[in-house]
Amino acid sequence: MENVAIIGAGQTKYGDFPGMGVKELFAEAYLEMLQSVDRGLEQQRIGAAYIGSLSAGSGFQLGQLAPLLMGHVGLPHVNAVRIENACASGGYALYNAACAVASGKFDMVLAAGVEKMRDVSSNKGRYWLGVSGDTEYERLAGSTFAGIYALMASRYMHEYGLKREHLSMVAAKNHCHAVANPKAQFRKEITIEQAMQGVPVAHPFNVWDCSPTSDGAAVVLLCNAKIAKEFTNKPVYLKGFGAASDYLAIHDRDSMTRLLATRRAATEAYKQAGVGPEDINFAEVHDCFTIAEILAYGDLGFAEEGLAQYLLEEGFTRADGKLPVNASGGLKAKGHPIGATGCGMASEVFKQLRDEAQEPSRQIKNARYALSHNVGGSGGTAAVFIYQRGDA
Amino acid sequence: MSAHISIPMYQRAVPQRYRLTGKLCKSCGKINFPPKAVCKYCLQGASFEDVRLSGRGAVYSYTVIAGGGAPPEFETEARCKGSYPVLIVELEEGPRVITQMVNPPEEGIAIGMSVQAVFRKIYEEEGVIRYGFKFSPA
Numbered sequence: 001m002e003n004v005a006i007i008g009a010g011q012t013k014y015g016d017f018p019g020m021g022v023k024e025l026f027a028e029a030y031l032e033m034l035q036s037v038d039r040g041l042e043q044q045r046i047g048a049a050y051i052g053s054l055s056a057g058s059g060f061q062l063g064q065l066a067p068l069l070m071g072h073v074g075l076p077h078v079n080a081v082r083i084e085n086a087c088a089s090g091g092y093a094l095y096n097a098a099c100a101v102a103s104g105k106f107d108m109v110l111a112a113g114v115e116k117m118r119d120v121s122s123n124k125g126r127y128w129l130g131v132s133g134d135t136e137y138e139r140l141a142g143s144t145f146a147g148i149y150a151l152m153a154s155r156y157m158h159e160y161g162l163k164r165e166h167l168s169m170v171a172a173k174n175h176c177h178a179v180a181n182p183k184a185q186f187r188k189e190i191t192i193e194q195a196m197q198g199v200p201v202a203h204p205f206n207v208w209d210c211s212p213t214s215d216g217a218a219v220v221l222l223c224n225a226k227i228a229k230e231f232t233n234k235p236v237y238l239k240g241f242g243a244a245s246d247y248l249a250i251h252d253r254d255s256m257t258r259l260l261a262t263r264r265a266a267t268e269a270y271k272q273a274g275v276g277p278e279d280i281n282f283a284e285v286h287d288c289f290t291i292a293e294i295l296a297y298g299d300l301g302f303a304e305e306g307l308a309q310y311l312l313e314e315g316f317t318r319a320d321g322k323l324p325v326n327a328s329g330g331l332k333a334k335g336h337p338i339g340a341t342g343c344g345m346a347s348e349v350f351k352q353l354r355d356e357a358q359e360p361s362r363q364i365k366n367a368r369y370a371l372s373h374n375v376g377g378s379g380g381t382a383a384v385f386i387y388q389r390g391d392a
Numbered sequence: 393m394s395a396h397i398s399i400p401m402y403q404r405a406v407p408q409r410y411r412l413t414g415k416l417c418k419s420c421g422k423i424n425f426p427p428k429a430v431c432k433y434c435l436q437g438a439s440f441e442d443v444r445l446s447g448r449g450a451v452y453s454y455t456v457i458a459g460g461g462a463p464p465e466f467e468t469e470a471r472c473k474g475s476y477p478v479l480i481v482e483l484e485e486g487p488r489v490i491t492q493m494v495n496p497p498e499e500g501i502a503i504g505m506s507v508q509a510v511f512r513k514i515y516e517e518e519g520v521i522r523y524g525f526k527f528s529p530a
């Protein structure tokens with residue numbers, strides 16, 4: 001198997017952009033990626049493109065979105081395909097791109113994600129948000145996407161004594177992190193007290209427990225590690241990549257306090273990278289709801305299941321803690337343009353591991369290994385990546 | 393548009409939705425609900441026998457969906473009631489089901505409390521009322 005390097009990455013700011021459609025968002029991220037390649041790039045060297053998107057622009061281009069987007073940025077003939085695994089679409093685009101390079105078939109591959117969510121009314125949007133769970137039983141029981149994670153949170157509280165405050169600690173931490181991130185949707189600090197008193201959504205969640213709807217795109221350029229230094233002295237190596245599935249419906253799973261898809265994906269990624277959770281210096285994890293970050297601590301091996309909440313109490317995962325988690329603001333505050341999220345995480349890691357986090361205050365120092373974690377829906381799919389800085 | 397259960401699709405699941413019909417695996421003896429083509433317990437058995445579940449079980453987890461966030465099929469219900477509870481129930485035969493709760497106790501829902509399936513209107517679409525199971529305190 002060939003080794004894989006990242007030599008460029010770019011992303012739009014996440015948020016509400018009425019003036020931009022899917023094509024414009026994708027192009028902005030793509031052009032930022034091109035500029036990030038230190039010694040420049042002949043675009044024609046890109047052999048394939050995997051583009052994650054759930055709704056394909058709220059349904060306007062359900063078929064063949066990928067060639068549409070590539071034709072918009074001057075690459076009409078590149079082998080391009082859309083990848084869909086709900087909120088993990090971007091992560092699976094990255095995973096497939098990494099496999100394509102590792103196989104030796106392609107020297108250079110694009111991984112991207114894009115979502116345009118803010119064009120639709122909140123009522124229509126609700127139809128779209130309900131599409132990634134088990135429609136037959138979960139949705140027809142009247143549950144929402146938030147409702148499914150809320151069921152996990154209730155059970156976690158029951159089994160492990162998790163408190164409402166712990167959920168709000170995740171929200172307050174990630175909002176605090178987003179303040180310094182120019183790409184983030186919500187750059188405003190909130191207190192734990194505020195986070196405990198939002199409008200109810202699905203018990204025990206209020207609105208501060210939920211990630212927003214966002215527009216956004218992210219693009220990452222991968223190449224065979226053998227040629228990486230042609231393009232930059234500071235590649236970031238993708239040392240491990242894992243992906244796994246689980247039963248789509250929550251009622252089919254044995255446990256509601258862990259995501260088996262994440263555990264299996266993480267095991268695969270750690271094994272390939274030859275490192276363990278103790279080697280990770282910072283992580284971007286999938287906090288679509290506050291409980292999801294707490295589940296991720298257990299599933300990624302940062303804490304034992306049931307003890308994850310104590311990491312929050314100790315400030316272990318704050319930007320100034322021992323293991324910063326979601327220093328970008330996470331899905332919660334950086335934003336969550338569904339298909340873009342997984343590649344946006346990779347873009348954040350790429351910049352951090354090259355000491356290019358823009359605002360000096362948010363640069364994580366002396367990091368060697370980083371991890372990103374992207375979940376589809378309530379855990380039907382998950383992808384985990386381990387990165388190593390390449391200039392050392 | 394987008395996620396939607398058609399009338400024929402709904403009707404194909406009538407044995408599950410009206411009568412809680414599970415599928416007993418002839419290889420391992422465990423009951424799959426909803427049905428699977430291959431048993432989810434032994435991952436081998438593909439031959440099943442119909443069994444009607446008792447509808448008795450206990451609350452495994454719960455949430456309360458707030459009015460504003462309900463799926464479009466349940467918008468009217470959410471508007472009328474303000475909010476409604478959704479449970480994961482562990483049935484005494486083993487399988488777990490996701491369901492709405494009717495007549496939630498005033499003192500609040502507790503994990504572990506006993507519940508019983510009841511037959512109710514679920515929602516209305518295209519002028520057709522769709523029926524199925526909900527759970528009530530036992």
Ligand SMILES: [Zn+2]
Pocket residue numbers: 417418419420421422431432433434435436437
């Ligand atoms: Zn069996």
